[in-house]
Amino acid sequence: MYRYALKIEYHGAPFVGWQRQVNLASVQGAIETALSRLEKRPHTIAAAGRTDAGVHALAQVAHCDMERDWEPFRLCEALNYHLKPQPVAITACARAPADFHARFSALQRRYLFRILSRRAPATHQDGLVWQVKQALDIDAMQQAADLLVGQHDFTTFRSTICQAESPVKTLDHLGISRVETPGGTEIHFDVRARSFLHNQVRSFVGTLERVGAGSWTPEDVAKALAARNRAACGPVCPPQGLYLADVTYPDDPFQSDAAERSGP
Structure with missing residues (x-):
């Protein structure tokens, strides 16, 4: 073969x-x-x-x-x-x-998540982004994201049906950037780790969006992580903005x- x-x-x-x-x-x-x-x-x-x-x-x-x-x-x-x-x-x-x-x-997997921030309905990006109508505070989201980097028990950000043996994972990178496109402002999440728990990236993004919208603070994210309780997680964002972007060998x-x- x-x-x-x-x-x-x-x-x-x-x-x-x-x-x-x-x-x-x-x-x-x-x-x-x-x-x-x-x-x-x-x-x-x-x-x-x-x-x-x-x-x-x-x-x-x-x-x-x-x-x-x-x-x-x-x-x-x-x-x-x-x-x-x-x-x-x-x-x-x-x-x-x-x-x-x-x-x-595989040594590392990289995911990209795209949020489209604009009030008008998405047309060309429909099905390829998660659209939110409000502007998001990038600095606050990045401050909260930095608290998630490193080795942690990510039970809070793990689906209840996750089959991984342990909730302990090492998050290598979680960077957030603003990208101006012809279709409007996009917020990109660059997430990297050797492996991920089920729904981990979508749980991160949904929670961090709440920080960007002003409903949560970075300290709230730190408390949610420390709680090691799925009920402490923010909303899980929809799947259509998520991309498996790269795998390193x-x-x-x-x-x-x-x-x-x-x-x-």
Whole structure:
């Protein structure tokens, strides 16, 4: 068998999430179906992150095993042909060593969350951002976000159905910036860690938005973290503004010669 790393972009709206579910549209299912049209057998792929329903990806990473020694560019093109018209695209493909694992080999995952701050309804950004009507205090939100960086028990910011063995995680970075776009002011959250708890990023953003709106203070966020109680969390924001933006590996397969041949 030959192992390949796939870099994947998708719009999460039509899907129940990444993970395959019986009789429901998933990103994993769409790609496995496309693979089965290239090699007629069952396929199981693994991904760096199991995104939820409505969550998007700019650079999800998965790996697959193929019986045929595919040239990466040809595999990429063939998969994209069979994925149409679904909003899923393989943006890069590379040969990977047999011990490469999209999930377990990852050193860091980076998520982007986009808030659109404007009163007029979203048009071009609809389904791609969380829209709020009020202006947000970036400095206050960043002050609160800084309190979350580091190793903590994140029980407060963890879904009650989270299956992780421990609520203790290390948050490497949580940066907040204002981006002026033709469609209005966007607030971007850049969140990085080796791994995340279920709903952790959306719990962060929903809570920090309350700080930006003036309903919470940074001290309230510190108290919520210390409470280690899900009931102390602010509102969980909707999924449509969340993107899996990047995954880091000790030896990035997409920087290899094989990956370079997968381009146009």
